[in-house]
Amino acid sequence: MTNILLQAKEVSSIKPRGFGKKAFRLQGINFILPNGYIMGIVGKNGAGKTTFFDYICGEKKKYKGEFLLEGREIFEDHLWTLDRIGFVSEKNEFMDLRTAAQNAQMLGGFYSDFDGELFENMMERFCVSKSKTVGKMSRGEFFKFQIAFAAAHKPKLFLLDEATAGMDPVFRQDFYGILRDLIQNESCSVILSTHIEEEIERQLDYVGVLEEGRFISFGENLPA
Amino acid sequence: MDNKERARREREKIREFDKELFRYTGQVAWFLPGLFSFIVLVMTGIPLQAVITDRGMAATCVIMVTWVTYFVLQPYINVTDSLMQRQKKSGTWSRLKFLPVSKGAYRRVREGYLFRYLWKLALAGCIIQCAMTALDGGTVTVWNFLYVVCMLLVYPLCMGWLLLLTG
Numbered sequence: 001m002t003n004i005l006l007q008a009k010e011v012s013s014i015k016p017r018g019f020g021k022k023a024f025r026l027q028g029i030n031f032i033l034p035n036g037y038i039m040g041i042v043g044k045n046g047a048g049k050t051t052f053f054d055y056i057c058g059e060k061k062k063y064k065g066e067f068l069l070e071g072r073e074i075f076e077d078h079l080w081t082l083d084r085i086g087f088v089s090e091k092n093e094f095m096d097l098r099t100a101a102q103n104a105q106m107l108g109g110f111y112s113d114f115d116g117e118l119f120e121n122m123m124e125r126f127c128v129s130k131s132k133t134v135g136k137m138s139r140g141e142f143f144k145f146q147i148a149f150a151a152a153h154k155p156k157l158f159l160l161d162e163a164t165a166g167m168d169p170v171f172r173q174d175f176y177g178i179l180r181d182l183i184q185n186e187s188c189s190v191i192l193s194t195h196i197e198e199e200i201e202r203q204l205d206y207v208g209v210l211e212e213g214r215f216i217s218f219g220e221n222l223p224a
Numbered sequence: 225m226d227n228k229e230r231a232r233r234e235r236e237k238i239r240e241f242d243k244e245l246f247r248y249t250g251q252v253a254w255f256l257p258g259l260f261s262f263i264v265l266v267m268t269g270i271p272l273q274a275v276i277t278d279r280g281m282a283a284t285c286v287i288m289v290t291w292v293t294y295f296v297l298q299p300y301i302n303v304t305d306s307l308m309q310r311q312k313k314s315g316t317w318s319r320l321k322f323l324p325v326s327k328g329a330y331r332r333v334r335e336g337y338l339f340r341y342l343w344k345l346a347l348a349g350c351i352i353q354c355a356m357t358a359l360d361g362g363t364v365t366v367w368n369f370l371y372v373v374c375m376l377l378v379y380p381l382c383m384g385w386l387l388l389l390t391g
Binding site for chain 1: 234237240241244245303314318319320321322323324325326327
């Protein structure tokens, strides 16, 4: 397979996450994600979806095995990795009392290629005012803002942790159209976690099913 | 781009971010360190020879210097985004942790701010200590300088380092 964007090789947790009965660890995660596709991670709550994203974006390496982004281990140069990742999650924090535009100006500067104009265009496309205060945004608006912010630095890999959960069904359709546009224009890939069955069936190119920290299945999402 | 150049650019980006961070809270943020620095400088006016015999005075001075350290760093390590809204105060680093910036550089820049503030405070403290000791009729020794340097530079730098490590 050519043009591999992200590859996981025998990724397992070093320490279990949580305590007692709730403790679990990711075990033996293997997959290859080529450039230009949407991969979905599905699983029950507590299956390890957020932990998976944490391992890629977190400050410290908490796994053994390898995550290779464009052939390079992500913790070999983590800043390089984060410059190529657009992470969207409810856990992300911004400056709550400032507007979307002010946040983009303050935080976008850390990226090597942040495009303020693209950010504004995306916000317009999402129908969210760039002068709206981030702390006053609804859950859906907050995710739209995050996606615009992530897209503006032209990442190679989007990581979307339950990003579509707060979106209305009409916008969700458009959202996948926007993702497909991004994939085509910027040559990137997307990994998203979701519970929504309709999305899994129609929108995802690859699906990995996580259960208790293991991929019980992974493969191309072929129509039934 | 070599590593040194990259680190320099990273620190520049953090300083730019801090300027913006400070724009709204700057005047308020300087009031408390200013106030406690004034108290500390007044206390530095007490000659070392008198401080040695008064443990209460020494302890008060240490507490005041701790407050100076905390209030100098506070606007950089906490985002008081919410005094009006949700009374929420959370760490600046939590806003940056998923961005391409290292925690090491983030800490070093803040240590730099603290050092820049403290060396001036220590210098002023040394001048006041020497002047007051001389006025009191005592002899200025190297211990007077060491006392001020330890109290107003070394100790708060260590405190700041700990605060940044845990914050």
